Amino acid sequence: MDNTAPYKATLEATLTELQTRLSRIERDLDEPHDPDSSERAVQMEDDDSLEAQARLVSREIASTRQALGRIASGEYGQCVQCGEEISEGRLNARPEAALCITCAQKG
Template structure:
């Protein structure tokens, strides 16, 4: 089993960045719309994009939190599908990875 401390630190840093990004997105979404109808239409289109970004960031946060939970449970680095070890290269590239390459490719 790989040493998890470096992964934990990286995941915690990523989590903090993602949570900051989500707060910014939510703040932007909470801004009132301009009373001018043409400007309001543009702002509503921007909101659609911001909402999609917020959904993606929320999913990333959940993925990082699950990885941190696996570290806490001493299950980190093992594929949640087949139980085999996830390669260090994969974890270095995607520390939140829950699947080994073989299971991820099966999709």
């Protein structure tokens, strides 16, 4: 891919936003629970949701970092599975995409 600069800028901005979001989630998870047992039960349920969100955001961070690594190595825009070019439309929609649409649909 010839011009990766716009994708790199988008990915860097996304990475910053995701890291900020993960920091907020981690801060929320670090808050002490209320000593009241009924309130603590609700907080523990909220923690389960926050932990799931943290896992999802962490995976998104990893995908974004991998895409930035592919830019740095000159492999951005090539499917990591089949080696074919990933369409510009797919990269515009998902700049972190590592698979072409055909490989992504396979699964």
